Amino acid sequence: MKNSVIDLTTAKPIGTPDEPARLKLHAQGLCKFYDGFAALNPTDLKVNAGELLTLLGPSGSGKTTMLQLICGLVKPSDGRLYIDGRDHTESVASERDVGVVFQNYALFPHLTVYENIAFPLEMRRVAKSDAGKRIAEVLDMVGLADFGKRFPSELSGGQQQRVALARCLVYSPSLILMDESLSALDRKLREAMQIEIRRIHRETGSTIIFVTHDQEEALALSDRICLMNAGRIEQICSPQEMYERPVSRFAADFIGISNIFEGTVANGRLETSDGALPLPTEATAERGYLVLRPKHIRIEAAEGAMLSGRLIETIYAGPECSLMIRLESGFTVTARRSSSLPHLPIGDMVGLSWKPEDTRFLDR
């Protein structure tokens, strides 16, 4: 029943009591060096079957290297890679039963949409009649039923994206890798495709690893986010936890908007260039960062507030406004405020206050 992606009734729910969550992918000390440069430092990663995991990070953080190692396009310098418990470290891409949706879609320009989608079935020697049925189904699923005879160059970006997705889904790989697959689409289409991917993920029960540099996309899509930085995993957890409990300055800065104060710990407070700020908990480190999300800041009168500064810009964004406040040290704080509150004139001195327990202290 491996090939029944589109047949919803056979998709098993993941992690039922009698069948605990299986490990789909397990990387042990996987790493890749190019001429001494570490594209990926030794990394351990476990992905459960049926999970949608995003590899999130800036360019050069090692996420694409990780993806290429998983699908077998790049040989690891060291470490082992298990898929479904089998050692796949040495096997070539075509032996891995992995589906990849490439960033540029990688549709074959000399083949029609139909032939592109037929390609993986042809490689697997699927009988013509069976193949035809499955291709018709996936084409229908991505809403391109009438486009089989077109060439990729005759399609729009969004349509090409959907063909790439269909070509990947048609052979029901149990592990799907998506490399920045939505980055070339405009915002509306991207959001529509995100919903599509979530739906397909839910309906097929396949494991999806999604590479992106867009934190909003990662927050919207994932069961778990694997945040990468400088060739190693920075933090791996659920989107909510990533947003609320970042483990490092990098994570706090990369996910959402943060105001980050740097300083030294003294007497239970953080000494910064803007004064001593209260810490949420007892800190053991000598130096560290205090992270303050804009939504936790209260704007009030300058007198008696925890910090004060000059309002330099307000940015209207529908129900909320972003306020930029420049402190005396020159540091600019971003705060958020309901748009229904009275307008504050630019240039005024304002005060900032927050509950210390809403902040987060990070020692790295």
Add this chain to the structure above:
Amino acid sequence: MTVVETTSLSSNRSGPDSRLRQWLKPSPFWLAVPGLLFILVFFLAPTIQLMSVSFFDKAGELSLATYSRMVSSTVYLRVLSTTFGIALQVTLWCLLLGYPLAYWLSGMPGRRQRIMLMFVLLPFWTSALVKNFAWLVLLGRNGIVAAGMEKIGLPGGDALLFSRGTVIFAMVHTMLPLAVVTMMPIMNQIDRRLTMAAETLGATGAQAFWQIFFHLSGRGIATAGLLVFVSSLGFFITPSLVGGRTETMISQLIITQINTLQNWNFGSALAVLLVLASLLTIFVYDRLFGLSSIAGEGKKGHADGKLRRFGLFITSWLGRICAGIQRFSARNLKGITGQGLLSTYGWIVLIVLLFPIIGVVPMAFTEADYLTFPPQGFSLRWFEAYLSSPVWVSATLRSFGIGFATAFITVIVAGLAALGLARSNSRFSGAAFLLFMAPMVVPPIVIAISLFYLFASLSMIATDSAIAIGHSVIALPIVFVILLATFKEHDWRLDQAAATLGATRLKTALRITAPLVKPGLIVGFVTGFLQSFEELTVALFIGGGLKTTLPKQMWDDITLSVNPRIAAASVVVLLVVVILFCAIEYFQRPAKARR
């Protein structure tokens, strides 16, 4: 269709006067007019005139007597079939040998690829005379190859020259670089991630190569095949120098008919055959692949096209067969990687390509009175002989002069035309493009004789300017292609940006356009110069035996008295080519690296 309708509508409304004005209104297309006139006067009209000679008898009456005589003689039919046979074999070998080489080169990073390409192009731009004369020495009875074969006990080392095999080998050697430089850019354009994608979709390496990469490079193979075949039809230097009596090709026959027998009717009829053969080839190519694919615009294949279906079928089977071989070799021949084999192959072909031109260098420094390889002793006496001979020195200087004149004429004429065609969307663009490419299709021997005819009537035979014009006609297509690509690649929005920033048209041209297209112009100039510098045919006819260029002098020397002075001259030719190549490499580098 709508365009035509609207123009006719508007002209109906405002009368024939405005239609004329619309025709004459300034359009970039007008820049192509000088070039079109040049082609018309110095190529199209003389060629047609020459070919028309064959349709008249001695009395000036229209007649096909020449052709009926030709068909009735087996000699001519044999020469025709020899010509086609040789051209076909040369084409197949070039594609077969050239494809892996081009593939190897296209897998290299940019700068390394350009440098390796120089090694491929060096023998291409080195005069055919130098190479053929080197083969005469290297493959001769006492040559190094014969000696080597004797040492390892191979028979036949004493009969390497003057056979069909030698002619084909030497022609493949000459044409292989052309095949490689035609196929390589198309391979460069292929996104290598596509084969990666194929592998993730379950294709083995071999299947991904054949079904994706090979298929996508098909256009390059077809174009290379066309160019090699059409060029091979017109060869005469190689078969007459290293071939035997039975390897006579049609161009040699034309020369004999016109030069020796003064039989213009017959020579002209043969020229008609040669041109027809070229046109037929091109017609077939156009039917199959579409001519515009030479200019880089692929024919839009129909999803159900027979040719497309056939191609997919073939590559799919090749993929399956090679996947089987791959599995077999992976099991049984561990340690031999495809990449290793490929680069070994690449280096061997490169060495063979460079063998004759590197072999020439030591020959020039010999002490002996005759040519040998390896040379005896070391002396500069043959360079002295070369430099102290007024005939050789004046031929060299003339070649330089004519080369520069040719480069100037072609860059200006072709440059204006390329600019015009790149910037206009006139419906005549396609026809103009074909006209500028036409001299490439007509063998140089036909152009040379046509021009001889024309210049004889203008009493311009044996003038430097006549030779320069002849060389310009031959160099025009390739320079045009280079410049057209340059102007098409140029981002004209930059000029618009300059205009919005307040630059006048002249300032924009000088400060923005010129620096950006300069590398292309320089490559075009050098190409024009090299075309002229190694050209023999035109000099042979239009020089009239009085004004000799360097290749003509070498030709005379090879056919009359072979001595090491010609090796010394070859070294000079080589030096010029190498220096110009370095200049191209210097100017093609990104501006940052140059500083």
